[in-house]
Amino acid sequence: MAKSTTTKVGNAIVRTIIYIILYVILSAIVKYIIESLLPSFNIHAVSYESYVQILLALAFGYLIVSGISLIFYYSLLPKYGHPTAAAVRNIMRIIGIGALAASIAGAVAGGAAGVALGGFIGIVIGFASQQVLGQAVAGLFLLVARPFKVNDNVNIVSEDGIVEDVxxxxTTILKADGTRVLIPNNMIIGNKIYLKQTEQQQKPQ
Structure with missing residues (x-):
């Protein structure tokens, strides 16, 4: 199992490096074709170069971000299990895609305006993803700290039931009447958590 996970980490690293190399090569080829090769045939497409480069950056940027998130996932999987590793992977993707969007926006504008625009886009993305990212970070904390686990009988934010999933x-709570309650993880952090005994635990020894 450990060997298989190590192999997957190695494969993810190799793929990420290949994506980076391919992006650099293709970007250079596009630049050469548009700025040097096409003008020799009296074809002028320099004004379209930025659009092609943006498409390349978006495509390979997403692949690179996904590759890095997989490295984190497979690195954490043996020690922390799938839920925690998946939470870190998702957080890395959110941060990576936000940074990618901000950097591309800044590069398009160029100069001081690009820096300002990139910063503004970053702030907008930050506010837009604040709720989701906050829940993801809270979920990661719950998965690592484990104040409760699946099948525990709990009272969380006034909801009684069995923890079905984190x-x-x-966090999904299954109530006695069969109702499933999905509680945002950021609501759980900072609130009291009651761990209740099950009927089996309550029986005298």
């Missing part, structure tokens, strides 16, 4: 964004 995911990146929500």
């Amino acid at each position: 995911s990146t964004l929500f």
